[in-house]
Amino acid sequence: MEILLALMVGILYGTGIYMMLRRSMVKLILGIILLGNGANLLIFLLGRITKGAPPIIPGDSKVFTEAFADPVPQALILTAIVISFGLQSFAIVLVKRAHTVVRTDDLDEMNATDEDS
Amino acid sequence: MTQQLILYPLFLQMAISIILMFGWSRIRFQKVFSVFGSILSVALAIVVFMYIWNNGTQTVQAGNWKAPFGITFVADMLSATLVLLTAISGLAVSIFSAGSVLRDRLRFGYFPIFHFLLLGLNGAFLTGDIFNLYVWFEIIIISSFVLITIGGEKAQLEGAVKYFTLNILASMIFLTAIAVLYGITGSLNMADLAGQIAMVENRGLVQITALLFLIGFGIKAGVFPLYFWLPASYHTPPFAVSAIFGGLLTKVGVYALIRVFTLIFVNDAFLNNIIMIIAILTLVSGGVGALVQNNLRKVFSYLIICHIGYMIAGIGMFTEIAIAGAVFYLIHDIIVKTNLFMVSGVVYRIKGTNSMRDLGGIYANWPKISLLIFIPLFSLVGIPPLSGFWPKINLIKAGFAGENYITVGAIIFASFITLVIIAKLWAEVFWKADKELPLRSNFGYFTNMTIAKKLQFVVPVALLSIVSLYIGFGAEHIQELSARIADELVNNQGYIDAVLNTKN
Numbered sequence: 148m149e150i151l152l153a154l155m156v157g158i159l160y161g162t163g164i165y166m167m168l169r170r171s172m173v174k175l176i177l178g179i180i181l182l183g184n185g186a187n188l189l190i191f192l193l194g195r196i197t198k199g200a201p202p203i204i205p206g207d208s209k210v211f212t213e214a215f216a217d218p219v220p221q222a223l224i225l226t227a228i229v230i231s232f233g234l235q236s237f238a239i240v241l242v243k244r245a246h247t248v249v250r251t252d253d254l255d256e257m258n259a260t261d262e263d264s
Numbered sequence: 265m266t267q268q269l270i271l272y273p274l275f276l277q278m279a280i281s282i283i284l285m286f287g288w289s290r291i292r293f294q295k296v297f298s299v300f301g302s303i304l305s306v307a308l309a310i311v312v313f314m315y316i317w318n319n320g321t322q323t324v325q326a327g328n329w330k331a332p333f334g335i336t337f338v339a340d341m342l343s344a345t346l347v348l349l350t351a352i353s354g355l356a357v358s359i360f361s362a363g364s365v366l367r368d369r370l371r372f373g374y375f376p377i378f379h380f381l382l383l384g385l386n387g388a389f390l391t392g393d394i395f396n397l398y399v400w401f402e403i404i405i406i407s408s409f410v411l412i413t414i415g416g417e418k419a420q421l422e423g424a425v426k427y428f429t430l431n432i433l434a435s436m437i438f439l440t441a442i443a444v445l446y447g448i449t450g451s452l453n454m455a456d457l458a459g460q461i462a463m464v465e466n467r468g469l470v471q472i473t474a475l476l477f478l479i480g481f482g483i484k485a486g487v488f489p490l491y492f493w494l495p496a497s498y499h500t501p502p503f504a505v506s507a508i509f510g511g512l513l514t515k516v517g518v519y520a521l522i523r524v525f526t527l528i529f530v531n532d533a534f535l536n537n538i539i540m541i542i543a544i545l546t547l548v549s550g551g552v553g554a555l556v557q558n559n560l561r562k563v564f565s566y567l568i569i570c571h572i573g574y575m576i577a578g579i580g581m582f583t584e585i586a587i588a589g590a591v592f593y594l595i596h597d598i599i600v601k602t603n604l605f606m607v608s609g610v611v612y613r614i615k616g617t618n619s620m621r622d623l624g625g626i627y628a629n630w631p632k633i634s635l636l637i638f639i640p641l642f643s644l645v646g647i648p649p650l651s652g653f654w655p656k657i658n659l660i661k662a663g664f665a666g667e668n669y670i671t672v673g674a675i676i677f678a679s680f681i682t683l684v685i686i687a688k689l690w691a692e693v694f695w696k697a698d699k700e701l702p703l704r705s706n707f708g709y710f711t712n713m714t715i716a717k718k719l720q721f722v723v724p725v726a727l728l729s730i731v732s733l734y735i736g737f738g739a740e741h742i743q744e745l746s747a748r749i750a751d752e753l754v755n756n757q758g759y760i761d762a763v764l765n766t767k768n
Contacts, residue, residue: 167433172425179432186439193447220446223395227439230402234432237409241428244413245421257422 152192159185170254172242179238183231187224194220269315270322270339273347273386276305281379294375295362301379302355309344309351316344321752321762323392331392331763332456338392338763341749342591346389346519349595352731353511353602354382356724360606361504363720364613369415369502377414381407381508388516392763394442394528395452397520401438401484405431408513412501423500430493434483441476445528448473455763457528458756474529478539481524485517487576488545491569495553498568499561499618503609506561510568511602515594518575522590526753531582540580544674547573551681560608560618560693563685564601567644570678571597574659577671581662588750589658592742596643596651596735603640603728610637610721611693613710616701620689625698633722634694639729641690643736645683651735652679654743 159181166178197216204211249257280301287293316322321340325331339347358378365374384403391397408431413424446452448469449460464470479490486494494514498506529535550570557563571593578590610633612618614626627634639650646652656679663672703709710718735742752758 167429175425175429179429179436182433182436186436186443189440190443190446193443195447217450219452223442223446226395226399230399234402234406234435237406238428238432241409241413241421241424244416245425248416248418248421254425257425259419259422 148196148198149192152188152196156185156189156192159188171252172246172254173252175254176235176238176242180231180235183227183235187227187231190220190224190227194223268324269312270337270344270390271324272308273305273312273351274383274390276301276308277379277383277386280305281376281383284376284379285373288373289371291367291370294370298358298375298379299355299362302351302358305382306348306351306355309348312339313344313348316341321759323763331765332451332453335396336392336453336455336763337390338455338759339390340752340759340762341745342519342522342753343389345591345595345745345749346515346598347386349598350382350385350389350512353508353598353728356602356606356728357504357508357511359720359727360507360609360724361502363717364609365502365504366415372414374411374414377407377410378508381411385512385516389519392454393452394445394454394457394524397454398435398438398442401435401516401520404513404516405435408509411505412497412509414505415502417500420500423497426493427497430483430490434480437476437483438480441473441480444469444473444476453763454523454527455760458530458760461528462530470529471532471534474525474532474535475538477524477529478521478535478542481517481520482542483517484514485521485572485576486514486569487542487572488549488569491546491550494569495557495562495565498565499559503561503605503612507602507605507609510564510605511598514568514572515598518572518594521576522579522587522594522753525579526582526587527756527759530756536580536582539576540668540671543573543577543580544671545573546570546576547674547678551678551685554685555681558620560611560620560623560689561605563620563689564604564608567604567682567685568601570682571601571644573678574655574675577675578659578662581659581666581668581671582754583662583666584747584750584754585658585665586662587753588743588746589655589662591749591753592655592658592746593652595742595746596655596732599728599731599735600640600644600651603725603732604644606721606725606728607637607640610710610725613708613713613721616704616707616709620692622699622701623693624696625694627694628698636722636726636729637694638690640725640732641686643729643732645686646679647683649736649739651732651739653736654739655746658743658746 163178163182163185166174194217197214200215202215202218284294316339324337326335384400387400409428412427448464449457451457451460483490498509547570550566554563554566574593575590578586615623643650643652659675660672
């Protein structure tokens with residue numbers, strides 16, 4: 148399971164970076180989304196995967212009696228998902244707006260900011 | 265009452281922006297209230313600063329969850345100083361925004377977002393939890409995205425795409441670093457991490473994590489070779505926005521670097537070498553980059569990069585005196601860079617352009633304003649006794665003590681090149697004979713403004729110039745402050761004890 152997840156994370160990071168390096172703005176957003184998902188899975192993986200042991204203390208006990216899944220990474224992922232969701236929706240609007248104004252999807256043509264003025 | 269004192273700057277900024285939202289379309293109310301709120305936040309920041317100065321590091325455990333399990337807010341001397349500087353720059357930029365930002369932009373929630381940005385900055389300075397730092401970073405960047413795109417001009421949107429992409433990438437790398445850090449230590453509290461990281465056997469993994477942090481924060485701070493988004497975007501938004509970005513946003517990256525590399529990944533020879541090499545290259549490439557630019561704001565953008573190098577060099581040398589120099593430079597730089605971008609705004613209002621080739625004759629026509637602008641420009645160069653001079657003494661002294669002669673060479677080279685650039689700028693913009701430019705229609709020239717409007721441009725520049733003068737002439741006080749901060753940072757046991765409550 149860990150190996151599978153590790154491979155998955157690697158693929159997500161790889162494709163994410165690859166997409167970000169393309170010239171199209173749409174692919175840029177796709178790259179950001181993939182990279183974000185990769186990061187979230189990485190947190191999940193590195194928080195150690197414990198199968199079928201929710202962090203709930205049984206009613207007849209005051210402490211944990213056996214190994215339990217760490218809830219912190221899940222809280223982190225939840226926060227990160229919400230944040231990246233907000234950022235991605237902003238990115239989509241920004242790219243749409245930039246496309247209407249600049250009339251191109253090609254990042255190489257967006258060089259007005261590098262001109263000497 | 266005083267227990268939660270260090271959180272009040274956060275609450276205040278949040279309250280200001282929420283109240284401003286209720287007056288969404290009432291621009292006059294927003295202007296007045298934003299300035300009023302900023303004055304309040306300066307007063308509050310002074311109170312917090314004095315409290316920390318007298319009582320030492322303060323902590324608040326959110327929800328009374330004891331560290332290292334809950335989120336901790338920590339105010340040590342460094343945080344308190346930066347909160348104060350944020351409030352001062354915030355006040356200046358708030359006044360400047362009221363005068364310079366166009367009505368159309370103000371109607372789309374400029375001021376509320378501006379105060380959210382300040383909230384994020386204060387939060388980043390005050391938190392003691394690495395994941396919480398990530399969240400504050402996100403609050404900062406999402407507010408800055410809105411500020412950089414507000415108005416939607418072509419250049420702005422192009423700059424925004426670059427700014428946006430690189431900042432998101434930096435956040436992702438930061439998040440990856442947090443994931444690995446949590447994987448090897450199982451903790452997120454920075455004070456707790458300090459102890460945990462020291463016990464990790466696999467040093468290679470620790471160094472890689474540290475490098476991930478270095479890259480993530482490095483993109484935000486704008487160090488060599490990660491700075492290319494900065495000069496591509498900082499000259500596109502309104503001048504007030506450039507001012508707050510130039511003054512504070514890159515400095516948050518530097519703050520995070522200082523915090524992480526003095527508390528968590530402490531004094532590792534391999535890392536220090538890398539940081540030092542980056543610092544030297546940043547100093548040289550930023551300086552050379554600024555030399556060839558023609559647009560005022562682009563010159564200042566490259567100077568930001570160049571001067572980030574000083575602070576990074578201070579972290580790389582990692583002696584108490586070097587850190588004191590870096591912190592002193594940070595204090596000086598926040599004020600001066602905010603001021604410079606406002607200066608470029610004033611120049612733009614006077615002549616209608618920011619191109620050095622077309623500018624000229626401002627000294628002949630506006631001698632008083634020129635003399636005022638002289639202060640930040642030459643504070644930046646660091647002509648003694650102005651403020652940029654003193655931190656360099658510390659840095660050079662530390663460089664000689666540690667026999668880092670190349671670093672000393674780079675520091676001197678960068679100060680020299682800054683002098684060349686500012687002298688050229690002064691000659692081109694202020695001394696050169698006036699050039700007749702075609703008058704722009706629909707453009708509010710400075711000459712035609714009412715006195716009240718003019719004051720909104722001049723007062724913030726004057727305010728920050730006075731602060732700069734104080735940093736220069738009262739260098740003894742700032743030196744004492746930076747030495748104390750450096751002492752706290754290098755001997756980090758005090759910070760750890762305050763957070764984990766291990767002392768008693």
